[in-house]
Amino acid sequence: MASVDTNQPDRSPVEVTDDLFRWKERDKEAAETVSRPSLSYWKDAWQRLRKNKLAMGGLIFLIFLTLMAIFGPIISPHDVNEQDLPNQYQPPSAEHWFGTDSAGRDVFTRTWYGARISLFVGLMAALIDVGIGIIYGGISGYKGGRTDSSMMRIVEILYGLPYLLIVILLLVVLGPSLATIIIALSVTGWVGMARIVRGQVLQIKNYEFVLASQSFGAKTFRIIRKNLLPNTMGPIIVSLTLTVPSAIFAEAFLSFIGLGIQAPHASWGVMTNDALGAILSGDWWVLFAPAFFISVTMFAFNVLGDGLQDALDPKLRK
C-alpha cells in the first residue's frame, strides 16, 4: 500500500513524483493473524453483560436466592409451620434471625420457603409461556398467509382478555393450589410470547440461509427448529426474564387476596397479608422480610432482563 504524508505544515504546492512512493511488502502472515479472539454471539453477549454492574448484581442476588431457597429451610432449626404461640411477635434475635410472626412461626424459615414457591411458580409459568409461545408464534410466523392471519385473530382476542381477572375466575373454579396457579397463569400468559416469536420469525424467514435450507428440502419443523429459533433466542430470553417477575407478582397478589398458596403454607403474598395485622402494633420485622425479598427479587429480574436486552442486541455490538 502506498502512503503519502498528507499533513504537510506548509501549504506550498509539492511536486508529486514517483520517488515519493515506495512499495510496501504485503505481510501474508500478519494478514492471517487474528488480532482479537473470535467471539461467538453468546460469548460476546456475556462479555457485555459482565460490564453491566446492575445486571450482574441482579444475577448474583438471584443465584444467592436460589441457593437459599434450596438450603435455607434445611439449615434453619425451625419448621415452616411450627407454631409457638407464647413467642409470637418476637423481634429478630439469635434464635429467630428475622423474628417471629403472629403464630410464633420463624420468619427466617418462612421467607426461604416463600422464595421456593415464588421462584418455582415464576420459572414454571414463564417456561410454559415460552414453550407454547414458541410453537404457536413459530408456526404462525413461518406459515404466513391465511394460517397466520387466522392464528393472529385468536391471539388478538385472547390479548384483549383481562389477564388477572381470568386467572382469578379460573382459580375460583379449579381451587387454589400450586399446580392450578401455574396452569391459570399460563392459560393466557403465552399470548405475549407468541407475538414476539412471530414478529422475529417474520423478519428472519426471508433471509438467504432459510432459502438455502428450503432448497435442500428441509421440512417446516426442521427449519423452525434449526434456522429460525436459534436466531430468535435473544428476544425470547429477554422476554422470559421479564415474564418471571410478573408471574411472581401474580402469585403473591393471588396469595394476598386468598386465592393463591393457602395458609398455613408460606408464600411472600401470604406473609405480607399476615403482616397487615402486625403493622399497627409496630412489629415491623413481620412485614420487612417478605416485602424486602419480593421487591428485591423482582428488581433483580427486571435489571437482569434490561441488561440482557442490551447485551443480546446485535445492533449494539461494538
Next chain:
Amino acid sequence: MLRYILKRLLIMLVTLWIIVTLTFVLMVSIPGSPFNSERATNEAVQANLEAHYNLDEPYHIQYMLYLKSIVTFDFGPSIKQPNQTVNDLLGRGFPVSFELGMVSIIFAVISGIVLGILAALKHNGMIDYLAMTFAVLGISIPNFVLATMLIQQLAVNVEIFPVATWDSPAHMILPVIALGTTPMAIIARLTRSTMLEVLTQDYIKMARAKGLSPWKIIVKHALRNALMPVVTIMGTLLAGILTGTFVIEEIFAIPGMGQYFVESINQRDYPVIMGTTVFYSAFLIVMLFLVDIAYGILDPRIKMNSKGGD
C-alpha cells in the same frame, strides 16, 4: 377508518362473548352446584337464585337466559348478603373504585411523563440515573407491598396520613401513591426511551436550526410524538390499576367494589364473583377499544385498513 372501527368493534364483541361464556361454563362446572342450599344463607335467597339462574332448565336454555340477563345488565342476587343483588353492590362500590382508579391514573400519567422528559433531557446525567433507578424500583415493588410499607412508615411510625378509609382528600394520598407508582414508573421509562429517539430526528434539528426555544421544541415538536406509545399502553395500565384496586381497597378499608370482590372470593359468593368479573372485563374491553380508536385518530401515520398484521 370506518372499516378499522368496525373490525375492532367485532373483535371487542367476540372477546365479550368469550368472557360471558367462560363465566357460564365455569359456573356450571364447579363441583357440586355453586347454588346448593349449604352455601345459601336462607331459603329466600335459595329461591331467588333458582329463579334467576333457571336451574331446573336444561343447560342450553340456562345459557340463553344467562346471556339475556347479562345483556340487560342484570347480574342476579348475592348468596351471602340477603336482599342484595350484584347490581346493588356494583352501584354502591363502583363509583368509589372508579374515583380511586381515575385519580391514580391521572397521578401516574402526569408524574410519569414529567419524570420521563426530565430523564431524557438530562440523558446519562444524574437526574436520568436517579429517575430510571426510581422507575425500575417502582416497577419492582408490588402495589400491595408498597401500600403496607406506606401505612407502616407514614401512618403508623410518623402519623402524617390517616391509616385507612375514604373520607377526605388526605385519605386519598396513600392509596393513590400505592396504586399509581407502578404505572407511573412504566410511563416514565417509555416516555424517556421514545423521547430520546424523537430528539435525534431531523425535524427536531430543523426546529433547533430555526431558532425555536428549547421549551417550544419539547412541547410542540418532541412531546406530541413521544407520547404516542404511552397511549398504546393505556389499556394495559388501566387493567393493572383496576385489579390493583382489589388489594388497595382491602388494605385501606376503602368501601369500593374491589373490597366486595375480595370478600366474595373468600366467601365463595359465586354470583358476585361472576358478575364483577363480567362487569369489569366489559369495562376494560370497552376501554381498550376506545384507546385503540383514539390512537388511530391521534396518529395520522397509522393506516387504518383492516388488512395486514402488525
